[in-house]
Amino acid sequence: MNTLESNHDRDDRAAGVLLGAACGDALGVPYEFAARLSEEEVPAMVGGGLGPYAPGEYSDDTQMAVCIAESLRDHDDPRSGPALEQTARAFLTWRRDGATDIGAQTARVLGDTERALADDGAGETGAAEAMTRLSARMFGAGERSAGNGSLMRTAPLALAHLDDRHQLAETVRVYSLLTHGDPLAAQACVLWCEAIRQAVVDGSDEGPRSGLDLLESHDRDTWAGHLAEAEDSPPRAFAPNGFVVRALQAAWSAIAHTPVEAGDRNRYAAPVWAAVRAGDDTDTVAAIAGALVGARWGRSAVPEEYLAAVHGWPGYQADGLAKLAGEIVRRHGG
Ligand SMILES: [Mg+2]
Incomplete structure (x- = not known):
């Protein structure tokens, strides 16, 4: 394969990350917390759900991922103060103006941050600093801090670090800790982002083990066990999946139990349908799975009818999400 072809393929996979997540999200929206689909039922982008959403509209998962993606598009160093501040401010703006639904833990941390900023008359408090501090305090107080809310939005970070898996892991931790003080959430994000990174770079389907x-070192065996459990049990075994470990297991189980090949028409859709059939937090599990499946097979594998329908806050459609993915890759030298 010549360089031009391989660049084209890689750009296709990079676009597949955001489009795969957004289409998974929109496919899962109608079934969130509703009766679980049978193995024969095929999810459809009919809208409804918690929003209620329009057909094809994505939810909080992709809305928050877009906040991160735009910051990565606008800044050279994702861990710099300005990049983190843009993301944190975008989360707060989203909560006020765009959030069609919001997870309990994220709502709590963003609400606490909003109040901390309002209490600071001098306006010297940084939103990212306050958010990270308040989520750490929540975890330190023994409150539930390992929801799936940072894993659901983490995929764009892989696009900013295609050449450096160690830098990716560092950045992912920082972005997870903005709202999720429990290191378990960051660990899940590291594994998933590294799987996505590798899939974009060379079409690998090795999955989260590679990370x-x-x-x-003391967390590796635990996570290897979580992944083995996902490979051994069907996706529905991991519902409820609001806990980040269960959400990752449900997504990985859906992919691992749905073998597909390069020529398959449903090589993107079939694993994502399996993720929706996991039940419970269907849009989030399908967004997580969709980011990795989209990274593996690219935009070109996502059905045209999904690309034509997918859309959401703050006004993206498929072409805009693909363009955003490309801009992140180019800015970060991938
Ligand atoms: Mg959602």
Whole structure:
């Protein structure tokens, strides 16, 4: 394969990350917290759900991912103060103006941050600093801090670090800790982002195992066990899946139990349908799975009818999401 072809393929996979997540999200929206679909039922982008959403409209998962993606598009160093501040401010703006629904933990941390900023008459408090501090305090107080809300929005970070998996892991931790003080959430994001990174770079389907070495040594066996459990049990075994470990297991189980090949028409859709059939937090599990499946097979594998329908806050459609993915890759030298 010549360089031009391989660049084209990689750009296709990069676009597939955001489009795969958004289409998974929109496919899962109608079934969130509703009766679980049977193995024969095929999810459809009919809208409804918690919003209620229009057909094809994506939800909080992709809305928050877009906040991160735009910051990565606008800044050279994702961990710099300005980049983190733009993301944190975008989360707050989204909560006020765009959030069609919002997870309990994220709502709590963003609400606390809003109040902390309002209490600071001098306006010297940074939103990112306050958000990270308040989520850490929540975790320190023993409150539930390992929801799936940072994993659902983490995929764009892979696009800003295609050449450096260690830098990716560092950045992912920082972005997870904005709202999720529990290191478990960050660990899940590291594994998933590294799987996405590798899939974009070379079409790998190795999955989240490839990132185990990026975790602290004492966490590797635990996560290897979580992944083995996902490979052994069907997606529905991991519902309820609001806990980040269960959400990752449900998404990985859906992919691992749905073998597809390059020529398959449903190579993107079939694993994502399996993720929706996991039940419970269907849009989030399908957004998580969709980001990795989209990274593996690219935009060109996502059905045209999904690309034509997908849309959401703050006004993106498929072409805009694909363009955003390309801009992140180019800015970060991938
Ligand atoms: Mg959602």
